[in-house]
Amino acid sequence: MTEPGYAHAAGPMTLGCDVVVVGSGAGGSAAAKNLAQAGHDVIVLEMGARERPSSFTQREEDMLPRLFQDAAARTTADGAIHVLQGKGVGGSTLHNINLCKRVPDSLLDRWAQVQGLPELPTTLAAAYDQVEADLSVSQVPEENVNRNNALFRQGARALGWRNGPLLHNRVGCLGSGFCELGCAYDAKQNAAKIYLPQAVQAGARVLSGVRVHRITHRFGRARGVQGRTVGGHRIRVHARAVVVAASATGSPALILASGLGDRHHQVGAGLHLHPGGVVGGVFDQPVRGWEGIPQSWECTEFLSPTDPDRRIWLVPNFGHPVITASQLPGFGGEHAGWMRAYPRMAALSPMLHDHTAGRVAATRSGHPVLRYSLDRGDRRALAAGFAAGARLLLAAGALKAVIPTARPVVVTSLAGTETLANELSMRRKDPPLSAVHPMGGLRLGAAPRSSAVDAQGRLHGARGVWVADGSLMPSSTGVPPQLTIYALGLVVGSRCAEAL
């Protein structure tokens, strides 16, 4: 049954509105809300479907293709980093783990200084306050810290490393542990549940199943967008302004494919991924890491927003069987042996606050191509992160820690981790990495020579095009980006509403 305000595109359509928002994730939903509440006629286009939480099956083979772009098989152009990005009404907020963390003030100050954005820290602070209130952001209660996270905390404390709880946007969580496959209990206070309904209530229309291929423009001014439905029918939306919120990979690719002005080649530049890997630890007691909230604790001993020598964020991580089996080393008997340890395994991720700046390119159809290859300094930092992860798990009491390189590295004592960082930094593209926080690609900044989008959120190279998603980040954030994306969405939505 179709709910008022929501529709799934099934045939050719030509529509008109004041503002068309491309993408319905954190940024797009927040921008649409502010635009609609300001009285503008808004259409939100989303490539995925509108998924009902009650239809989430908690099965990897079903939910990964439904909730992730390219059926969760997207990688960087060289295949070295698996890049997971969401789709569906609500975007990546449907599958993320609900971590809410502000960009630290020191990094915001640096952005303000380097990019010529003096008002950004103050503007974002107010928007953060609003998002945190709207999304009911709070700390995970102690009784919901699962065994995997408790062991992580134990290891960090044993080593005297800085650690603490994470904030989440969830209410009424049952602790099923299937967060990354969508919450069947609708406990996520996400874009689909909070901001899009507010936008719809204010008159916005949400059209799912539309892949936007092109921003139409004339004499340097946007006129709307063109796209196609899943079935290939043509969709046209005429609008006075276009808000691009199709993610840090999708938005630059769309702008490139549209042939909008980019004199200084800034569109697509400055892609960051927060690449990370997995370290497993086998314990003598059951861990059952699949139970409960996957990530409720963090270790920031090796993370500083601005110190180039401290760029590793350690965070618990756990996968269901398909994901875990993909990451554990070897095959046949060796692999089966690791899988038998699955119930006694704890896992964590070292995630890199990356200096490497990649670039988003686009195929002719507007599909993103991610050119990103870790530089030597980042490889070294990540290797140190893997070593630190192994150390933490051993300090928590693991019998052994494993890093799934091609020839797996297994360590059984803290002493064994001493030379690990050097050993790992010699390897290129090993172990396999994944990324769930793409950002950058349309950086905010005052100067068109070093940014693609101005301080208001407008594309430098065209009139009538606004950007409201993770592509705005001028650098890696070093923290999960969702809260900042929501906040930027609110800010850009307001600015666009005022400008119309």
Place this chain on the structure above:
Amino acid sequence: MAGPDSATGLTRRLVLGLGLASGLALVAVGSAPFWLASERDLLQAVLARLFDPGDHPAPTPAQVGAADAALTYLAQLPRREQWLCRGLFRSLEWECVWTRGSRFTRLSAADQDAVLSTLATSSLYPRRLAFACLKQIGAMGYYQHRETWTHLAYPGPWVGP
């Protein structure tokens, strides 16, 4: 006697006939399943080695229909990625003719293990990447089944059957 007109008519008929045949062929190809039986056989052979339970009581990939399940997943990938997978399968199958004298699917289990081990630990990144792809596809096909979860003490989803 065939004059120029009838010759032209013949050509026109031929062209029309060829066009129609091509159109029908395209329709047939377009509606045919992307994955071929030979590719399914190759995938089944690979999965049998990747997830061989050995002496343990877990089911074999063939027992749970892992190859078909993996192909169902592959069919949901963008077409470009499906072609890349097809290339990977074919190169694995036929490379063994040069290196081991027989196609991968016709090698003994020990030889198949040796081929996969060479890929997994190769110093050449594209070969390691090929192995990682095979394992990801295979894991999707094998570990989606409840029969495999019971051996991991994994209870499975809270919802559904």
